[in-house]
Amino acid sequence: MDRQAIIERLLEHYDHPRHHGPLAEADVTLSGGIPDCGDMITIYLKVEASGEHVAALSFEGQGCTISQAAASLLSEQFQGQPLTLIEAMDDNEVLDLLGREVVRARPRCATLALNTMKAAVQAYRRRH
Numbered sequence: 001m002d003r004q005a006i007i008e009r010l011l012e013h014y015d016h017p018r019h020h021g022p023l024a025e026a027d028v029t030l031s032g033g034i035p036d037c038g039d040m041i042t043i044y045l046k047v048e049a050s051g052e053h054v055a056a057l058s059f060e061g062q063g064c065t066i067s068q069a070a071a072s073l074l075s076e077q078f079q080g081q082p083l084t085l086i087e088a089m090d091d092n093e094v095l096d097l098l099g100r101e102v103v104r105a106r107p108r109c110a111t112l113a114l115n116t117m118k119a120a121v122q123a124y125r126r127r128h
Helices: 003-015 065-077 083-088 091-098 107-127
Strands: 028-034 039-047 054-062
Touching: 003 065, 028 107, 039 065, 039 107, 054 065, 054 107, 065 091, 065 107, 083 107, 091 107
Parallel strands: none
Antiparallel strands: 028 039, 039 054
C-alpha cells in the first residue's frame, strides 16, 4: 500500500470508526490515555462464554487521527478472535498494520489502543 493509500485508510477509520460506542453488558470497560497529548481510549470487551474468544469489542475515545484510527482498525480485526491474539500482538505489528512509514513519528498514539486492549484482556483474566 502506498503512502497516500495508507493515509486515506487511516482517515476513513477516523471519520467512520468501526465498532465505536459503548458496549452493553461488557465484561470489562477500561480506559487508557496519553495525558501529555490528550489521546484517550475506553475499551469495552465482551468475552464469549468459553472465556477464550472476543464476543464483541468496541471503543470510545478522543484524540489524534492515528490513535482513533488504530482503535477502529484493531477493534475490527479482533472481533471473534481468540484473546491470545490480542495478547500476542506487539507494537511492531500495530505499526505495520497502520503503515509504519506514516505513523512512526507517533508510536505512542499508534499503540495506545492495543495496549489498552491488552490491559482489558488482563483485567478479564484476573476476574475470571
